[in-house]
Amino acid sequence: SVSHSQITRLYSRFTSLDKGENGTLSREDFQRIPELAINPLGDRIINAFFPEGEDQVNFRGFMRTLAHFRPIEDNEKNKDQNGPEPLNSRSNKLHFAFRLYDLDKDDKISRDELLQVLRMMVGVNISDEQLGSIADRTIQEADQDGDSAISFAEFVKVLEKVDVEQKMSIRFLH
Amino acid sequence: MEVVWAVGQVGAVWVAAVLGLVVLPSALGISLGISEAYMWVLVKTLEWATIRLQKGVKKPQPPQTPTANGIIERDETPMEKEIARLHRADFEFSHIFYFCRKGFEAIVEDEVTQRFSSEELLSWNLLTRTNVDFHYISLRLTVVWVIGVIVRYCLLLPLRFTLAAIGITSMIVGTTAVGQLPNSSVKNYLSEVVHLTCSRILVRALSGTIHYHNKENRPQKGGICVANHTSPIDAIILTNDGCYAMVGQVHGGLMGIIQRATVKACPHVWFERSEIKDRHLVTKRLREHVADKSKLPILIFPEGTCINNTSVMMFKKGSFEIGGTIYPVAIKYDPQFGDAFWNSSKYNIVSYLLRIMTSWAIVCNVWYLPPMVREEDEDAVQFANRVRSAIARQGGLTELPWDGGLKRAKVKDTFKEEQQKNYSKMLVRNGSIG
Numbered sequence: 001s002v003s004h005s006q007i008t009r010l011y012s013r014f015t016s017l018d019k020g021e022n023g024t025l026s027r028e029d030f031q032r033i034p035e036l037a038i039n040p041l042g043d044r045i046i047n048a049f050f051p052e053g054e055d056q057v058n059f060r061g062f063m064r065t066l067a068h069f070r071p072i073e074d075n076e077k078n079k080d081q082n083g084p085e086p087l088n089s090r091s092n093k094l095h096f097a098f099r100l101y102d103l104d105k106d107d108k109i110s111r112d113e114l115l116q117v118l119r120m121m122v123g124v125n126i127s128d129e130q131l132g133s134i135a136d137r138t139i140q141e142a143d144q145d146g147d148s149a150i151s152f153a154e155f156v157k158v159l160e161k162v163d164v165e166q167k168m169s170i171r172f173l174h
Numbered sequence: 175m176e177v178v179w180a181v182g183q184v185g186a187v188w189v190a191a192v193l194g195l196v197v198l199p200s201a202l203g204i205s206l207g208i209s210e211a212y213m214w215v216l217v218k219t220l221e222w223a224t225i226r227l228q229k230g231v232k233k234p235q236p237p238q239t240p241t242a243n244g245i246i247e248r249d250e251t252p253m254e255k256e257i258a259r260l261h262r263a264d265f266e267f268s269h270i271f272y273f274c275r276k277g278f279e280a281i282v283e284d285e286v287t288q289r290f291s292s293e294e295l296l297s298w299n300l301l302t303r304t305n306v307d308f309h310y311i312s313l314r315l316t317v318v319w320v321i322g323v324i325v326r327y328c329l330l331l332p333l334r335f336t337l338a339a340i341g342i343t344s345m346i347v348g349t350t351a352v353g354q355l356p357n358s359s360v361k362n363y364l365s366e367v368v369h370l371t372c373s374r375i376l377v378r379a380l381s382g383t384i385h386y387h388n389k390e391n392r393p394q395k396g397g398i399c400v401a402n403h404t405s406p407i408d409a410i411i412l413t414n415d416g417c418y419a420m421v422g423q424v425h426g427g428l429m430g431i432i433q434r435a436t437v438k439a440c441p442h443v444w445f446e447r448s449e450i451k452d453r454h455l456v457t458k459r460l461r462e463h464v465a466d467k468s469k470l471p472i473l474i475f476p477e478g479t480c481i482n483n484t485s486v487m488m489f490k491k492g493s494f495e496i497g498g499t500i501y502p503v504a505i506k507y508d509p510q511f512g513d514a515f516w517n518s519s520k521y522n523i524v525s526y527l528l529r530i531m532t533s534w535a536i537v538c539n540v541w542y543l544p545p546m547v548r549e550e551d552e553d554a555v556q557f558a559n560r561v562r563s564a565i566a567r568q569g570g571l572t573e574l575p576w577d578g579g580l581k582r583a584k585v586k587d588t589f590k591e592e593q594q595k596n597y598s599k600m601l602v603r604n605g606s607i608g
Contacts, residue, residue, distance in 0.1 A: 006245075009245050010245075010282070013245070013282060013283065016287070016291060017287075030281065031584070032287065032584075033280050033281065033284045033286070033287055034284065034286045034287070034576060034580050034585040034589075035276070035280035035284045035285065035286065036277055036280040036281060036284070037584065037585045037590070038585055038589040038590040038593060039273055039276060039277045039280065039590070039593070040273055040590060040593055040594050040597070041270060041273040041274065041277060042277060042590075045273075045274060045277035045278065045281075066278070066281075066282065069275070069278050097267075097270060097271065097274065100270060100274065101267075101270075117270065118265065121269070121270075121273065121594065121597050122594055122597060122598040122601065123590075123591055123594030123595065123598065124591075124594075125594060125595050125598035125599075126598050126601070126602070134264070134265050134601070137264065138264070138265055138266075138267070142267070150267075155267065158266075158267055159267060159268055162268045162271075164268075164271070167268070167271040167272070167275060168271055168274065168275060169275075170246050170247070170275065170278055170279055170282060171246060171247040172245060172246055172247075173245060173246060173247060
C-alpha cells in the first residue's frame with residue numbers, strides 16, 4: 001500500500017492547494033493549477049474528486065480518487081483474495097475512465113455524452129457534422145447489443161488490447 | 175541613577191563597537207573578516223548536524239540527487255506520440271487516458287505552483303521553519319538547535335536590527351544632504367559613495383555573504399541591468415557592488431521616504447501608481463534615461479514578481495523594447511543558510527524581514543553575464559527568451575514558459591485552445607472524417 005513518506009508528501013501537497021486553510025479543497029483550488037486549468041478535460045477530472053452534490057473534498061476523498069492511479073504492481077505485495085477489489089485494479093481504472101464519459105451515471109455512454117467529451121477535446125476546430133460522424137462511427141464499432149449506446153462491458157471489450165495499467169498509472173519516485 | 179548610567183555605558187560601547195567594526199569598514203569598502211569567521215563556524219555546525227541526522231535515520235535513505243526533488247515520475251511523451259501510437263488513426267475511447275493522466279500528474283505535482291512557495295531542503299538546517307519531515311534524533315542535536323535559537327534571536331536579531339536602522343537612516347540623511355548640492359561630478363561621486371556605503375551596511379545587517387563572478391561584465395552607464403527576482407533584497411545585493419538607477423512604483427510609508435530622499439541625489443526612476451499602467455509612458459521615460467549615456471544603468475526585474483529561486487519564469491517583454499544594451503545578471507541564493515524568497519501571499523514585508531533577520535545568513539552567488547543586444551531579426555519576446563535562457567543556464571535554474579503573474583491571476587484560455595487545436599489536427603490529419 002502507500003508508504004508513509006508518500007502520504008506525507010501528498011498531505012503536504014493537499015495543504016498547499018488548500019488556500020482557504022479549512023482542511024478541504026474546492027473546485028477553485030484545483031483550478032488554480034495552471035497545467036490542470038489548460039487541460040481540455042480539466043473540469044471533468046476535477047469533478048471526479050467531488051462526490052455527488054458536494055463542493056468540498058477532504059484529504060481522505062483526495063487520496064481515494066488518487067488511488068485509482070497507483071501502479072498495479074503495488075498490489076502484488078498484498079494479495080488479499082477475500083478483500084474488496086483495490087481501487088487501482090484494471091477493472092476499476094476502466095470504470096473510472098467510463099465515469100468520465102457517463103455524465104448522467106446511467107451506466108451507458110450515449111451519443112450525446114460522447115459528443116460532449118469530444119467537443120471538450122477538440123474545442124472549436126471541428127464542425128458539428130464532422131464530430132457527429134466521428135461519434136457515430138465510434139459507437140457503431142463498439143456497440144454489440146445494438147442499443148446505440150456503450151455499456152461498461154462493451155467499453156471494456158473495446159479497450160481489451162490497450163495497456164490500461166500503464167496509461168492510467170502514476171509512479172512515485174520514492 | 176546608577177542603573178541609567180550603566181545602561182548608558184553599555185549602550186555607548188554597543189554603538190561604538192557597531193560603528194567601528196561595521197560602519198567604518200563599510201564606508202571604506204574593506205572587510206575585517208568577522209563575517210567570514212561566523213560563516214566558517216556556521217558551515218562546520220551545519221555539516222555536523224547533517225551527519226548526525228543521517229546517522230539517526232533508521233532506514234537507509236536512497237541517495238537523493240538535487241534534481242530528483244519531485245514526487246512523481248512525469249511522463250513527457252508528447253501528445254502525438256502517445257495517442258497516435260496505436261496504428262488506428264481515428265478517435266478512440268482510450269484517447270482520454272492521455273489527458274486524464276496529465277491532469278492527475280498536474281494535481282499531484284505541477285511545475286508552476288511549486289515555484290511560489292519556498293524550496294524544500296534536502297537536509298535540515300536547524301531552523302524550526304524548515305522542519306518539515308524531520309523528527310527528534312538526538313539530545314545533542316536538540317541542544318545545538320536551542321543554542322541556535324538563542325544566538326539567532328537574542329544576539330543576531332538585535333545586532334542586525336541596529337545595523338539596518340543605521341543603514342536606512344544614513345541612506346535617508348546622506349542622500350538628502352548630497353541632494354542639496356548643485357548638479358556636478360562631485361555630487362555624483364558623493365551620491366555613489368553614500369549609496370554604496372549604505373548598501374554595504376544593509377548587507378551586513380543581513381549577514382550577507384555574496385560572491386560576485388565575472389566582474390568585468392558589470393553593467394555600464396546607459397545600459398539596462400536585468401536579473402531574476404526572488405526577493406526585495408535582490409536590489410541591495412546588486413547595489414552592494416555597483417550603482418544603479420532603480421525603477422519602481424512610488425510607495426507610502428518608510429519606503430516612500432527613502433524613495434523621495436534618494437531621488438534627490440541620484441536620478442532613480444519612480445513612477446506614480448497611475449503612470450505605471452501606461453506602458454508607453456513607462457517605456458518613453460526609460461528610453462530617455464537610457465539614451466543619456468551619463469546616467470547610471472537602470473535595474474529591472476522582468477519577471478515582475480518574486481519566484482522561489484529554483485526557476486526563471488517568463489520575462490515581460492516591456493524591458494526589452496526600450497533598446498540599449500542589456501546586461502543580464504543571475505542571482506542564486508543558497509537555501510541552506512536562510513530562505514530569501516518572499517512569499518508575498520503568505521507573509522507581509524515586516525514578517526518577511528523578521529524571518530530574514532533570524533536566519534543564519536544570506537549566502538548567494540551573483541554572475542555578471544556578457545552584455546546582449548537585440549538582433550535584427552529578433553522581436554522583443556524572442557530577445558527576452560534568449561536573455562532568460564542565458565540567466566537560467568548560468569544560475570542553474572529551470573526555465574519555465576509560464577508567467578509569474580499566475581501567482582495571483584488565472585491562466586489564459588489560449589493555452590487550452592492550443593491543446594485542443596493540436597488534438598484536432600491529429601484527428602483530421604489521420605483522415606478519420608467522413
